[in-house]
Amino acid sequence: MNRKNIGKQLIVLTLAWILVVTPLAITAQTKISMPKNKYKVEDDVKIGREYSAKVENEFPILRDSESTNYIQDVGRRLVSSIPNEFQEPQFQYQFKIVNARDINAFALPAGYLYVNRGMIQAAKNEGEMAGVIAHEVSHAALRHGTAQATKQTSLKNQILGIGAILGGAILGGQAGAQLGAIFAAGYQLRYSRQYETQADLLGARIMADAGYDPRDLANMFKTISGQSEGGRPPEWLSSHPDPDKRFATINREAELLRVSPNPIKSTRGFVRIQEKFSSMPQAPTMAEIEKGAKGNTGGGDSGGGGNTTPSTGMENGTYARTVVLPSSRTRSYNASAVRFRVPENWKEFPGQSDVWFAPEGAYGKDGITHGALMGAYQTQQTTLERATEDYIKGILQGNAYLSSSNDYYRFTINGRTAYATKLSGRSPITGNTEYALVYTAMLSNGNMFYFVGVAPERESTSYNRTFNNIVQSIRFTDRTQ
């Protein structure tokens, strides 16, 4: 007996229980109210647009018009069933398929929805697939992203809040992955328990109105929960409130809704797309995609920073207890938009849009303990200030042990406005306090240049001098506007 069958039996049992315990419960559907939100609707639109560009840059979007049209049809039917009070004319819902095997789906603010091919393949019928989409549509309609940011306490946090929440989505990443971060995308987005419940309830209502059976949403996560790859449950399967509770809540709500006696279950379109998908080569997992992309791009151009992300070749190093000091002799390094000088005894590990430097004994699979990295950070931000904040946020999220002093120094690098700030924390590699000096400046193509120097705090005297020398040696070679 496999897990799937056990799941099925559970559902049958639970449904039976509901029928017995709540016979003919004719009450009003649960009231849902829009959460408090300090942000303008335009902010949702702006953020959604910005981050969707990033997502589509990093995720393999399936370019198959038949299946894309199909998913858009289902999506539009659900969107047109959003209750009037939650319809937002400024939101342009759009639905795209990510060619990934993991069973997942996620929504960005203002209705940018992404559905993994694996989710469509795993669903038993169109109803189950629509359930997940309805849940995500509800997060967007109720503006949960910016509502969550509203709850942040300090003024600064409010500004950074959206970035932090979406950062959770976009830049997230656990112990370190820089690119991995972005692949963690929808997968990391965490809403409060209250918002998850709201999305389930509104999702159920939308489903019923669109001619589906809301119980299919419950069925979907019940049957899939044992199958999701990679450990971390996908967003829509959020563990808070716990899945059993959600299952019960949705089914209870279904009793209060007017559900078609003949709801949409399987459709010809759904069967056709599933057949098409199973004839395609198997989709890669997000982890595989991430790995491949890392090899291709060197990992630098896609979001959060982080000194725990090794570039190619770096993973072969071993960490030594003592590391040779930076030599006072330097050599020149030329990158596409910048040139500078580094200590002669630092090895280089170039990626496509970043390069890491470290002496022997200071690099390995977990990144560097002594050395520096620099690169170009792709940003939609137009000010150095905001771009720097985004970038720092990414580093902090990718390196949970680091924290920021929140002091930014404004100065110039080769005549350009620059910021510098210090991060520090106990290094998981050495167990000693590590600090990272981060310097940023804008490039003429709109990307942000960053330099990050990393060293143990107790060696700061010599490393501060080294980092300072490198920054002084920087010459921007991109054309200024």
Ligand SMILES: [Zn+2]
């Ligand atoms: Zn959710």
